[in-house]
Amino acid sequence: MNALTRLDESPELLDALASVELLYTDLDGTLLAGGGTLLADGAGAPSSACAEAIVALNRAGLEVVVVSGRSRLQLTEVVRMCGWSDFIAEAGAVRTYWRNGTR
Known part of the structure; x- marks a missing residue:
């Protein structure tokens, strides 16, 4: 197993997680490709x-918080389209953890 092993190829990693x-x-370069x-x-x-x-990620039931240097306006729509609600934007200057009203 190496650092690039996919979760669906490794029962050991799935158990650990x-x-x-x-x-x-x-987002950029992690969940999204260049640009x-x-x-x-x-x-x-x-x-x-x-x-x-x-x-x-959504099927696994993980709570996802996007952390980005992007602006709040940019992240709001991207996060919504992914089915999430929480993000840290503008290099940590804006934190939104309660947008959906459940926390």
Whole structure:
């Protein structure tokens, strides 16, 4: 197993992550390809890998908090489209954890 092993290829990693409830993640270059593209890989070729990763996170029931240097306005829509509500924007200057009214 190496640092790039996919979760769906490693029962050991899935077991280790079973207790994880919260994930903080960046967008650009992490969940989105270069230029903020959802449906392309790092080289710009068409790919659904990013979208599939988002679906997998949602199916796993993880609470996801996006952390980005992007503005609050930019993140609000991106986070909503991913099915999430929480984010830290503008390099930590704006934190939104309660937008959906449940916390």
